[in-house]
Amino acid sequence: MTGWKLAGIWALRAISVLLVVGSLLSTTELNQWWIRIWDFPRIQILAGMILCLIALAKFDRGWRPWLPLALVGFALWQAYRVYPYTPLSPTEVARVAEQQTDRTGCFTALTLNVYQENREYGRTVDLIRRIDPDIVLLMETDQAWADAVAPALAVYPERIDRPLDNTYGIMFASKLPMRDASIQDLAQKDTPSVLATLSVGGHDFRMIALHPRPPVPKQDTEERDAEIVMAAKQSQYMTLPVLAIGDFNDVAWSDTTRLFKDIGGFLDPRRGRGTYATFPAGMVWLGWPLDHLFMTEEFLFSEMRVGESVGSDHRPVIARLCLDPERARARNEEAAAPDESDEKEAGEVMEEFEQDTARDAVEGEAG
Template sequence: MKAKLWGEWFFGGGLILLSLSHWFPFGINFLELLGAFAHATCILSLIIAVVSAFMRLWPLAGSSLLAFAVSGLLILPHLSTPEMSGNSDFSVGQFNVYHNNPIPQDAIATIAQNAPDVFTIQELNSEWQTTIDSRFLKTHPYRIEEYWDNCCYGIGVYSKYPITHSRLLDLEKLPAIECTINVNGKDVNLLSLHTFPPAFPNQTEARNLQLKQAEQIISAMNNPLLVIGDLNLVSWDRTLTQFLQRQELNSARDGFMATYPMDLGFPLIPIDHMLYKGPIAPTRCETFDIPGSDHKGLVASFAFKE
């Protein structure tokens, strides 16, 4: 009986520690990776709490319920659906098409069907250039492209509206694009970037350095401002939340809106982001499937504030 009781406390305590690690990963790469799945910890803890309560395993039920609360409090603010209504002045898209997409023609055709006024393609591959031109040369004649054929960090910005200023940036040896787009006489500044995935400690460090460099760029840019891209950070990651706070950025997101990975047919985590600040407000935000990609597409509409 004592061994059973100790087992309950041990397992329940482990769940609590796991939930706390999502709040405080202490810079440990493995814990940061686990933190991306805080919502899974939350659901698992609730299931264990319900089952153990049904079985009258009260220590396990109580500790699991506490783990549910700890992880739930972390992700709850990022599940809300803000009020978004009114007419839109322009729309923006973030599309990670996947560098080795087996059906790029279908992917680009789908983007064309959903094409916003301004969008970025990430993991851009030069083999797609003919297809991209055939779809967007007339509708989105203004563009900045940086192909990256060796791997997965090519990037391009495409616009219906004139791009009056552009600059290709180097963030830890990966390309990013800063530009100004004139939307019916009003300037909108945009930064598009794709950060390193935090698969290993050195890549996590490089990703964080990219964000620090991005902060310096953002600080020098005028409002209204959009920062869009595959940031390889979930919405509740402290690195991202502090980045948003320091730069006074908001996230255009309608609830959880997971975008990656699509290998199972449905996404698990939200790592593609549409951030903004200044005299603009989102009026719509949604995702859609991109054939052959491991990411969902992210589209948002914005209105200028008077």
């Protein structure tokens, strides 16, 4: 065996072991950033495992059967996790016929993480004017972004903004009547969320817009997970229908998002239809669904799509929704009610967040 061939075989083994170990780590509840990032590329990991299995079968007999068996086992597990976001899975939210979307209870939503360093303002302004949505959520908006999009948002009578230069600024604009609106730091300072009550077609609904911080070096997921759980709790105790939107910096198939759905009583229109990946913008076909739109069972939808890139590292999400409680409850899948294990898990998330917050406070005082 030549040196190059041997090196290739060992590289193949190393990649296979890395994929297996990463998949194993992602089954844990540990919050370290370098563990939780394995939640994101499940489709890519699955594809990598299949390619490794093919290559091992052709070129390497040395580590049989254990390495191929481990790859098969974790490939099946990864497939199980992403299965709900394939056309093979049942849908949760019913679709409205196109001719019914002009009813008074229907509206269009646009959400976009603009990417603060992106200075192609005109492309986002053109997008807003072209789509002419009823509600607009923009994230990562600093003051320069707020000034740039002001002309496009001038036609929106309802506005609530907090521009920030830390990549967590947020802007929300609505043509729907709005009340009880506020911008709150649910879990982490200067990481704002928008909460508001909107009205359409004679019905009120509560809107929650999130943009928690992602798992990156020196930033684990206690705060992100706590913010997501806090938002779910708001929906759990809400008598109104609820729409939750935003860049959650979490993927649709994660345990945290599953807990969010169960605690908040949410449905996901992507289930049974596709991943609707939005990040990275240049490779959506290979990307992750970081930008979300969840709804309680009173909503139907006629359209949800990922728009074209406008210079950001995210692509926009555009949806046409209808708030029609009676028809929707009759047609939608019933939302899963939180059970005892969900409540326990949510409690553990909040306990870890409180411990982390207390530890940071002590370290800050010591510093």
